[in-house]
Amino acid sequence: MNSIINRFLSNLKWLLLRRQLGSYKSKVYISSKVTMKYPECIHFGCNVGIGKMTCFLPVKQYAGVRYNPQIIIGDNCMIGIRNSFACIDRIQIGNNVLFAGYVHITDHSHGYEDVTRPIALQTLISKGIVVIEDDCWLGFGSEILSGVHIGKHCIVAARAVVTKDVPAYSIVAGNPARIVKQYNFENQQWEKKI
Numbered sequence: 001m002n003s004i005i006n007r008f009l010s011n012l013k014w015l016l017l018r019r020q021l022g023s024y025k026s027k028v029y030i031s032s033k034v035t036m037k038y039p040e041c042i043h044f045g046c047n048v049g050i051g052k053m054t055c056f057l058p059v060k061q062y063a064g065v066r067y068n069p070q071i072i073i074g075d076n077c078m079i080g081i082r083n084s085f086a087c088i089d090r091i092q093i094g095n096n097v098l099f100a101g102y103v104h105i106t107d108h109s110h111g112y113e114d115v116t117r118p119i120a121l122q123t124l125i126s127k128g129i130v131v132i133e134d135d136c137w138l139g140f141g142s143e144i145l146s147g148v149h150i151g152k153h154c155i156v157a158a159r160a161v162v163t164k165d166v167p168a169y170s171i172v173a174g175n176p177a178r179i180v181k182q183y184n185f186e187n188q189q190w191e192k193k194i
Contacts, residue, residue: 006032025075038069045075045095054079057086059108063123074134079103088124094134100158105130105144133168153183 018024020039025046033053036042041058058069067088073079074095083099085091086106107130111122127147132138136150139158144150151168160177169183171190181190 022070031081041069041071043070043072045073045077047076048073049078051079051081051083051099051101053081054083055085057084059086059088059124062088063121065123067124080140087130088126090129092129092131094132094136094152096135097132098137100138100140100142102141103138103143105132107146109146 013030017030017036017039022040022043024044027047028044029049031050031052034050035055035057037056038058038060041060042056056071058071059067060069061067069087070090071085071087072090072092074093074097076095077093077097077099079099080101080103082101083103084105086108088108091105091107107128108124108126110119111125112119114122130144130146131149132144133150133152135153136155138144138156139160141159142156143161144156145161145163148162148165150156150162150166151170153169154166155171156162156177157171157173157180159175160173161175162172162177164176166172166177166179167182170179171181172178173180179193181192183189184191
């Protein structure tokens with residue numbers, strides 16, 4: 001009985017939410033307690049699953065500055081529990097991307113340059129948009145920071161902090177993340193990087 005009620009409530013929530021979204025294709029599965037601030041800035045592809053307590057937090061205005069944020073999630077993406085997406089410009093996720101739990105992606109940080117003002121009152125700063133191409137897997141507790149472009153078919157290890165671009169067909173780990181393996185198409189295997 002509880003599963004029927006939960007399914008009904010989930011469908012009702014989706015019916016109300018889809019009118020507010022920037023765009024969506026179809027089949028977006030939203031678990032409980034998902035937060036979507038400014039849903040008009042959020043775009044979903046087809047067959048997207050969103051885990052419990054995930055937050056989509058586009059920032060339209062902060063410290064007197066207006067922004068035009070966009071969070072774009074491609075087709076067949078599965079987002080684990082308690083993920084967070086925060087942007088002032090754009091976070092763009094390709095197709096078939098898997099997210100473990102507690103992944104954090106942001107395209108900005110707090111300004112801190114003016115030491116006479118509290119950090120909370122300073123404008124937000126960014127190194128650029130975040131792009132994650134198709135077929136990637138983001139491990140538990142990983143973080144992707146502003147200005148990062150992750151190429152196709154990459155793996156980000158658990159708790160890695162990605163601060164710079166990652167070429168396609170790479171595995172990164174650590175804080176800051178560095179390449180630990182890359183796929184060699186000539187011998188068709190993953191090779192360790194020293």
